[in-house]
Every structure is written in structure tokens, then in C-alpha cells.
Amino acid sequence: MNNKEENIEKFPKFMEWGIITKENFKSIIDIPLKRWDPLSTVEIKTKSFGLRKNKRYSGHFSYLSPIRASRPISIKEKSEKIDCSKKIHHIEDVFGTITEGKKMYDDKGEIIRDGKTIIITEDEKRRDNPFSFIPHKIEKIPDDCKAITLINRFPSMARVVDDEVMNEIQNNIPLNSKVSIGINLITISRHFYPALCLNNIPEDILAGIFSSMKAAILYSVEEAINRDYYDILVMPFFNIGRKVGGSQPRIHSQVYLDLNGDGHGSRLGGYLKAFKEMKTCHLCVTDHEDSRVVLKTEFWTFYATGSPIRNYHLRFYPHEHVRRFSNLKINQIIDLSRSLKIIFKALDDLGVESNRNIIFNCCPYGYDADFHLFGDIIPHEIIGGAEMADDMRVARKLPEENARELRNIINLDVS
Numbered sequence: 271m272n273n274k275e276e277n278i279e280k281f282p283k284f285m286e287w288g289i290i291t292k293e294n295f296k297s298i299i300d301i302p303l304k305r306w307d308p309l310s311t312v313e314i315k316t317k318s319f320g321l322r323k324n325k326r327y328s329g330h331f332s333y334l335s336p337i338r339a340s341r342p343i344s345i346k347e348k349s350e351k352i353d354c355s356k357k358i359h360h361i362e363d364v365f366g367t368i369t370e371g372k373k374m375y376d377d378k379g380e381i382i383r384d385g386k387t388i389i390i391t392e393d394e395k396r397r398d399n400p401f402s403f404i405p406h407k408i409e410k411i412p413d414d415c416k417a418i419t420l421i422n423r424f425p426s427m428a429r430v431v432d433d434e435v436m437n438e439i440q441n442n443i444p445l446n447s448k449v450s451i452g453i454n455l456i457t458i459s460r461h462f463y464p465a466l467c468l469n470n471i472p473e474d475i476l477a478g479i480f481s482s483m484k485a486a487i488l489y490s491v492e493e494a495i496n497r498d499y500y501d502i503l504v505m506p507f508f509n510i511g512r513k514v515g516g517s518q519p520r521i522h523s524q525v526y527l528d529l530n531g532d533g534h535g536s537r538l539g540g541y542l543k544a545f546k547e548m549k550t551c552h553l554c555v556t557d558h559e560d561s562r563v564v565l566k567t568e569f570w571t572f573y574a575t576g577s578p579i580r581n582y583h584l585r586f587y588p589h590e591h592v593r594r595f596s597n598l599k600i601n602q603i604i605d606l607s608r609s610l611k612i613i614f615k616a617l618d619d620l621g622v623e624s625n626r627n628i629i630f631n632c633c634p635y636g637y638d639a640d641f642h643l644f645g646d647i648i649p650h651e652i653i654g655g656a657e658m659a660d661d662m663r664v665a666r667k668l669p670e671e672n673a674r675e676l677r678n679i680i681n682l683d684v685s
């Protein structure tokens with residue numbers, strides 16, 4: 271039994287911002303774990319996927335993070351009805367205390383939000399070190415800033431762990447598990463814009479979010495390499511709406527940087543293998559039979575994927591053969607922001623479910639793999655049944671038909 275004084279509130283609390291210290295560590299049961307499924311996991315043998323310093327796997331894994339259950343969920347069912355035409359501050363927005371540099375009190379004068387954070391980038395400017403142990407209150411963010419990138423206060427992976435505690439954990443952890451180490455970034459707009467109205471967010475703000483994410487990824491990867499981490503998986507994504515995991519009403523994106531250096535999930539594994547076996551890059555040569563193309567701009571193509579995992583599942587890719595989100599240049603970022611707004615408006619006009627995920631599929635750092643960055647836009651849909659257990663989906667409509675509907679709306683809008 272530990273003799274820690276449970277009644278004294280420690281700061282930061284266990285696992286806030288992914289911080290584990292002698293002071294806040296209580297029990298091995300709460301440690302975030304990464305666990306591979308032995309029935310769907312194989313060892314990676316190829317030389318091109320990583321540095322091979324230790325055993326690496328491809329297959330299904332889960333991040334287990336008991337502490338995640340305690341994070342604040344700010345969107346309630348009723349508040350999803352947000353008037354997109356107004357730039358209003360939202361009462362349930364937890365990020366306001368951070369951007370305004372103020373604490374928030376309840377009616378009785380008790381602090382409910384302390385405004386503390388670890389800020390990695392302010393627009394593209396570097397601020398706190400991505401491995402910082404010290405959350406703090408920041409000065410009010412300047413009004414002309416577009417977006418800031420923070421360490422997620424309620425992450426699914428540990429980011430920094432005291433050496434002493436790490437030794438204790440390693441000796442007591444369940445077999446076939448490992449402490450899940452990584453950085454969870456969250457990028458928010460400086461001013462409040464509702465997450466569910468992506469097509470109403472100014473283009474330069476959306477571009478600001480992408481630029482701040484990119485700068486924070488580069489800073490985090492650089493610092494991680496300095497600390498001897500290698501084979502770093504980087505997963506940028508948006509969860510837009512509560513039904514797809516977005517717990518906050520303000521527009522925000524996230525990035526998972528997995529620092530476990532032990533391989534990649536089966537979906538990314540499939541992409542890496544497919545690109546490896548292509549004689550020429552499919553995305554560089556294909557025209558998607560034209561009938562599935564939804565929007566083609568100077569820098570990007572959006573199309574309805576031929577084998578959707580949900581109805582209206584769209585894919586998009588930059589015309590330049592780049593491997594990672596962090597390779598994108600400013601003109602590609604601006605064009606992407608403009609295009610995403612057009613696509614989201616068309617989906618809204620068609621009445622497609624407004625809860626959507628945007629996922630960027632990137633080549634991990636340290637991998638010598640030929641890969642072409644691409645993204646997925648996946649509207650929420652309830653699925654159950656046998657699809658959950660297998661890598662197959664049943665879509666109700668032909669992607670060609672989805673693409674035709676979206677093209678018609680986009681053409682009407684621009685003419």
C-alpha cells in the first residue's frame with residue numbers, strides 16, 4: 271500500500287498533459303498501455319519500414335487509458351444545434367480560459383477552470399518544449415493570432431514519466447503490455463468558431479490551424495529525435511462532432527505522435543505495403559475514372575473512394591507526391607482550406623450527417639517508404655453487426671452516384 275497523502279490535491283494530477291511524476295503517481299492500474307492483439311499481429315521484416323532497433327509489429331493494437339474517462343465532455347446533445355452564422359463565444363467552451371489567459375469561476379467563486387496549459391506553437395512560433403513537465407497560465411493570446419497548438423490535457427498516452435516511477439512501472443506491468451508513450455497535440459482557433467460549421471470558418475483561420483499543427487509536429491518530432499525516439503507515427507485528424515469523438519464545441523484538430531517505436535497499425539500497414547508494391551504511384555497516375563472525382567483544384571483532388579467504409583466517404587490528396595502532412599507548403603495548405611470548405615458545404619447541402627472525421631494518412635518518421643500523403647473524410651454512420659469484426663463495410667450507394675451529387679452542388683455554387 272502506498273503512503274501518499276491522497277487528500278492533498280497534486281498538480282498536475284496523474285496523467286494530466288501526459289505527465290507522470292513521483293508526486294502524482296498512485297496506482298499501476300491507471301497507467302496508459304499499448305497492447306497488440308496477438309491474433310492479428312505479425313512481426314515487420316522489411317528493411318524499409320523503420321530502423322529495426324527492436325522488434326516491431328504490424329497488426330491491431332489498442333491504447334488503453336483508464337484516466338481518459340474523467341475528461342470533460344462539453345458538448346451536450348442540445349448544444350449541437352449551433353447557429354453557424356454567428357461568431358459567438360460558447361458557454362461550454364473550455365478553451366476560452368486558455369486563449370484569454372483568465373481563470374473561470376462558478377457562482378460560488380470556486381475555480382472551475384484554471385487556464386493552465388502547455389503551449390507548443392502560437393501560429394507557427396515555437397513556445398514550450400513538447401516534453402515540458404510544467405503546465406502554466408499563459409498571457410492572453412494576441413487577437414491577430416489564428417491558431418495555437420497545445421498538449422492535450424487529457425491524452426491517451428503518457429508523454430513524460432519520472433525515471434524512478436518508470437522503473438517501478440516496468441517491473442509491475444502486465445505481460446504483453448507496455449506503457450504507452452506519445453504526444454497528443456490539440457490545435458484550436460484563437461477565436462471561437464463552432465466545430466460543426468467548418469464551411470463557415472474563415473479560410474485563413476483554417477489555414478492557420480493547419481500551419482500551427484505542422485509547426486508543432488516538426489517541433490515535437492525534432493525534440494523526440496533529440497531524446498532518442500525513432501520510427502515515429504504521426505496521425506493528424508479532426509473529430510468534428512460528439513458522435514465521432516469531438517468532445518469540444520470549438521473547432522479543433524488533433525495529432526497523435528506515437529513514440530513507442532514498435533511498429534504500426536494494420537490499416538497503415540496495408541497502405542505501406544500497397545505503395546511498396548506499386549510500380550508507379552497510383553495517386554500520381556490515376557484519374558479515378560473521372561466519374562468519382564468530386565473536386566479538382568490546382569493542388570488537390572477530392573474523390574469518392576471506390577470502396578467506402580461509410581456512405582459519402584471521400585478521399586483527397588495533394589498532386590505533389592509528398593509523404594507527410596508536415597511536407598505541405600503554404601500554397602497547398604491555403605488551397606486545402608478553401609477546398610475543404612467547399613466540400614463540407616456540399617455535404618451539408620446534401621444533408622449528409624454533420625458529424626465527420628478527417629484523417630490524414632502519413633508516412634511515419636524514420637520509415638524509408640515510398641508513400642503519397644492522402645486524407646479521408648468520413649461522415650458518421652451507425653454501423654454494427656459483422657462489419658465491426660472484419661475489415662469490410664456495406665455502403666448503400668454507389669460512390670459514382672455520391673460523386674455526381676456532390677459535383678452538381680459544387681458546380682451550382684461556383685456558377
Ligand SMILES: [Zn+2]
Nearest residue numbers: 551554591642
Ligand atoms: Zn504519388
